[in-house]
Amino acid sequence: MRLRTTTALAGAFTVLCGCSNALYFYETEKISMSLEGRPDSSQPVQGSLGLKQRVAVVAPPKDPDTMSRARSDAVSMISTFRFRKDKGGFADLGPVTIQTALVTGSAATGLDRPKTQQVAAVQVTGVRTVGPDTPDIHARKKRLTDCVIDISDNTKLNAIAKKLGITPNIDDPNGTKTGIKTRIGELKLPELEGFEKSDELNSCPQ
Amino acid sequence: MPNLTAVRFSEDHLGLDAITTTVQQGEGLVGPLLAISSCESFPPKRLTCFTHEQANAPGQTIELHLCPGGAIPTIPGKTVVCIGNCFVEAKLRMVAAFR
Numbered sequence: 001m002r003l004r005t006t007t008a009l010a011g012a013f014t015v016l017c018g019c020s021n022a023l024y025f026y027e028t029e030k031i032s033m034s035l036e037g038r039p040d041s042s043q044p045v046q047g048s049l050g051l052k053q054r055v056a057v058v059a060p061p062k063d064p065d066t067m068s069r070a071r072s073d074a075v076s077m078i079s080t081f082r083f084r085k086d087k088g089g090f091a092d093l094g095p096v097t098i099q100t101a102l103v104t105g106s107a108a109t110g111l112d113r114p115k116t117q118q119v120a121a122v123q124v125t126g127v128r129t130v131g132p133d134t135p136d137i138h139a140r141k142k143r144l145t146d147c148v149i150d151i152s153d154n155t156k157l158n159a160i161a162k163k164l165g166i167t168p169n170i171d172d173p174n175g176t177k178t179g180i181k182t183r184i185g186e187l188k189l190p191e192l193e194g195f196e197k198s199d200e201l202n203s204c205p206q
Numbered sequence: 207m208p209n210l211t212a213v214r215f216s217e218d219h220l221g222l223d224a225i226t227t228t229v230q231q232g233e234g235l236v237g238p239l240l241a242i243s244s245c246e247s248f249p250p251k252r253l254t255c256f257t258h259e260q261a262n263a264p265g266q267t268i269e270l271h272l273c274p275g276g277a278i279p280t281i282p283g284k285t286v287v288c289i290g291n292c293f294v295e296a297k298l299r300m301v302a303a304f305r
Contacts, residue, residue, distance in 0.1 A: 127215055127248045127251060127253065128215065129215045129216055129217050129253060130214045130215065130216055130228055130232065131216060131217065131220060131224060131228055132220075132224045132227035132228050132231065133231055138231045138234065138235075141231075141235055142234055142235060145235045145236070174210060174260070175210060178210045178211075178212050178236070178260055179212075181212065181235055181236045181260075182212040182213070182214065182235075182236055184235065185214060185231070185232060185235040185236060186214070
């Protein structure tokens with residue numbers, strides 16, 4: 001017995017015809033599964049699962065007048081792919097999960113930073129937002145902001161600002177402190193945990 | 207001497223209780239609330255912007271209340287800090303802050 005199934009899972013082809021600076025994006029995923037069994041019950045059922053993915057992007061020139069090559073935005077791209085097959089079912093054919101993502105622009109260039117996914121998410125949306133924190137997280141943030149207020153060493157303050165990705169105020173360290181406190185309030189838990197371990201905050205009371 | 211200010215943005219889906227907690231926590235971190243305003247400068251996001259003043263910690267806890275029909279409610283023992291456009295549960299509402 002031989003069973004072969006080929007399924008085209010997804011396909012998307014976006015074409016903006018007639019536009020000289022259109023962005024072209026193409027993605028397909030194909031799954032192929034084969035099962036092979038023999039009348040001889042001593043022989044195991046054999047199977048294989050294959051997957052093919054194609055992702056193509058054609059980015060337009062940034063300046064349609066000069067047709068110069070784009071240097072930012074859509075040019076930076078990372079495509080990710082994750083395949084997972086869970087156990088279970090007949091012949092151990094559990095559910096198959098395929099996760100793909102295409103990251104472009106500053107989100108893609110920011111992926112080599114320590115806070116990868118969080119930074120990327122922020123860069124995609126372009127703005128950090130706040131919501132209610134649990135009392136524990138709020139207390140941890142409060143401890144940090146209280147600590148920052150007491151820092152008089154400008155070098156240390158600027159290092160903290162750099163670590164948080166904000167611009168130090170060259171006129172007044174209080175301006176830097178305001179930016180730091182604001183950013184601390186915006187931190188998500190993984191970022192907060194990383195920031196708490198900063199050398200510059202060693203002297204903060206626990 | 208004038209004080210520095212800080213802004214915090216919240217998403218539009220939050221309810222009034224969650225927003226109130228957010229503002230109260232913001233006061234603890236960056237200072238008393240100064241102003242509330244809606245912000246749609248980062249489409250497609252619809253945000254509410256809370257401006258805080260870097261000043262001494264406020265004595266009383268801040269409360270937010272809706273202003274149905276634009277009428278500012280009277281809260282016994284409280285005074286209005288500011289009013290402004292605020293996204294509450296995805297709807298743009300008039301909200302008053304009291305202390």
